[in-house]
Amino acid sequence: MAGAGGSSWVPWYEHASPVLYLEQLLGNVLKEVDMPLEERDAKLKFADRLQSLTQKAILKEYPNTHTNVALRGFGSFASGFALKGSDMDMVLMINGPDKEKLNFKDIANALKQSFKADGLGVYIISNTRVPIIKICEKPPAWFWEEQEKLETQAAVEASAFKAGDGKNVVGDGANNSETSHSMTNAGVSGEHSSESEAEDEEEKEARLRRKRVTEMANKTNAPKNSKVWYRERKLGKSDFPKSDAGILCDINMDNPMGLENTHLLRCYAACDVRVHPMATFVKAWASRRKINSSRDGTLSSYGYVLMVIHFLVHIIQPPVLPNLQHPQDWPGLQDLLHDEQSQFFADAINGHWIHYVRNVDALNYYGSKNISPNTMPVGRLLTEFFSYYGDPISGGHSWQGHVISLRTRHGGVLDKGEMGWNRATSEMVNGIEVRQRYLLAIEDPFETNHNVGRTVTNEGAGVMRREFKRAVSILRGMIGRGTPREDLMEEWVDKVVVDEGGQGEGNVGRGPVATDGPLSITASLARIGM
Template structure:
């Protein structure tokens, strides 16, 4: 009765003298077995060769040329002169500033034709602050007005996290007229509509309360008085103010002649703090179908034909440090830049790279690539520049470049010369995979399909600064969407997809990703994984196309009428109601457009009732107290008087009183059953899609 007697290679019980692997079991023909290791290597080799081939072509096409960089740098210089002109016109209010580039243009990750990101920077030791307001004579509004006068396309976005001016070099005449007309309309508004955050709702009583807090119960706020950038407290030191009510309170105190005593200082400091009340977001129901590509508005700049496009940020001090961090990562390995170029190009072609449409920004995809190269690839391609590791003792140690910016600690290995020397000496990484091999692992990791490590979209937070690169949403407190209100705008923070900013630890880079956006992003990673899997097996992938095929969102065309003349539901009605059918991957897709879960259209059968009317009949609701509500087949029809009245108490049905189903009534009954079944199927499909996003696989 030795249990090892029927095991090939088994040992006699009790004879083991040293630890040995368990005995091999007999062959099981029903067991699920993966491909042998050598076949897996062949699959990976095919996938890497495919990615290497298309990446070599794509990266060469999307990389920004030196001539384009020089042209954009010249445009930045011209814009900086305009900024200096505006500041010199009002030296008491506006400081001397410089206009510097940051973002992908500075880090080296900018694709050809991409926008140029610029930021207002104050010189060191300046008594002013870069936290500019939105008043008419403050820098954002004044600069927008001057740019329009000079013939540039300029539009101030005031509801973003920080004020941003979108600029285009050569706007069309019609576009420039619309932008100027919009600015004239804003200038014509009264101050209560221009600055609603300075005038709380409630009428005169609220204004009196604000004036009283400023230093006098008799005082009323001066709606047209300018607001100074700084105020002097009781000890004579300069305290920087911020936007919003604090500026109005401080200016009102100055207008009324009240001394800047302790009461005024405390009130201003209380109002100048960041808006603390955070309300839970209550998303409004939106019945419009989700489209990955944002519809252009009348004031939006076209992607082509308007010259160089640029964004000017007015308060983004951490953006410069983020840019330097990404630039240092790009210098750590020659494969980083082309990998980022390829992933950004893939996301753009598949239309999942727009924060305005509910998907992810290019900055988010860069952090996803860096996370894979630092924490997932083995051996690691990149070191974590925010950790103490250094390749040699001559490198700058942790803390050598530590600074505090906007209340956050900034510390990373930022010496470019030291990084370049370590790369040339071969001290940075022992990973020698090809670019295609790294891309294959990148798509496999974020698709959460196949073997190896996988990213858990539901509960994980990408944290580039952390030792392992992953935190949990619960530990971060990023489990519910919230809306932050302040200074006349609302900023919504979503946490469906979480990427922690390397320095501003409370900022989710993926906060703009909506429910439909994260479904679209995950669908694209799965599509890429299906294509690469088919290539690995040497199979065709005609259903998904090529990896870099551009997604074209099509309008649904109304189908032709039925043979009996009954019309189908129009395309406009389908679009408005969000009717969709699940595709092969389980998502509600229609011609590349992810649709919201909704009822399926009613099935239509050819019948006299359908041919008589343009729309299908609406079956009457069953009355459970009606004797004819549940008829049986083969029985004689009951008298019409038998169902003229209904009672609240159940009655006993006699066999003779049961009626058979007539032809029209049978068809109506069948339509009702089919409709309910279609609704149940649609609800099941929508539930499955939601669980895939919120509950994992």
């Protein structure tokens, strides 16, 4: 395309300065956030400890049953995309003729007692489709005292409810997450089901916190219809601390879909050496900017990895990765498909068809041959990734209309309207109301009626879009000056943000700015709109 005066026009993301900046930044970020081998080894050892305790507890609880019990890793630690200091996710898989005789609630309580006796901090999120066990390797001194108070309070409230005073403790959003740990979102699956199953009750807590802060703000100069929203929720009374607590781990139960999602990501990472650093960088960026928490209304880290892989399969041209669910479209994979061990894995889980090339060793061999038609460095891939999601006017992702679909052939983009994903809905699952949102639509690779981005709220969608736009603005602004005007990876610190009644997507935080924040003497109200 010719520019003014006959000069050749070059898109901003092809210019050398932003690409070189990202290449340099990438190296520094990977040094900071990549999980060291020592930490990985410690977590594998901790997993072995949990496995031993689990098998003993199950044998004690069910001495005469014929079952095979195994704790298996899933999520980012198992897929290879974990950052330094991240939590572990495991799933308890039970197979055998007596499986139906086992009760997940009883199993969770048995494991809790076993872990507690071994000195671990533990509590159970019980009001989900299946219980979720939260574990802390080195619980602080106050944890057990706080747990005893909460369990006593929960027992009193449960007794009062049974006596007929009409108070439903589970449905009381003011207290659930801090008293009974009864966080609900039954029926949600995927790689990080523990995070998304807990989201609905966490959102209730966040809404109540915003209401309290808004009431305080109204006593100052904030407008009557304003509200306050935080990107990162404050820890509850008995939440495990983020540091000095050893290894943190969530144990889910009976989640075969999560295992397959995890393995699919491992397979994609094996195809090309650029996948891991690019996904790690995007995860680290989202973490620094506080837009990576499904519990707080943004997107899980799993969702960001799907966005990266989808971009490398479907959007960048030529593509970096094959579509492992349609390997026939990629000539380089044909030889692998003649190998019996790397044939399509095909099975049905809960009525969903699972099929993809799953032999990691074979895909590692494929990746080592460097036969991808795309030879761009990671810095260049990142500039185009940020452009695609942060500059929709230039033909990028439509947040309003597009569904990100990894499994789809020829383009990987579906229409929200055609899928019926153009407005939020509610459904009852096991007697619990589950909110389905589609502000950011990411189709699960296997469970195609599940939106991985369902946790993204109006506020969350707004800040995510602005962060992508901020990234584009920083990178584009380097052209002609060579240096960024601000640090792309600058850590976000929550301040009080006033939104004057804005309800629509992308309208959050555009209200007037006051001079003092109601929660901090030193923090002023900050405008986050661009």
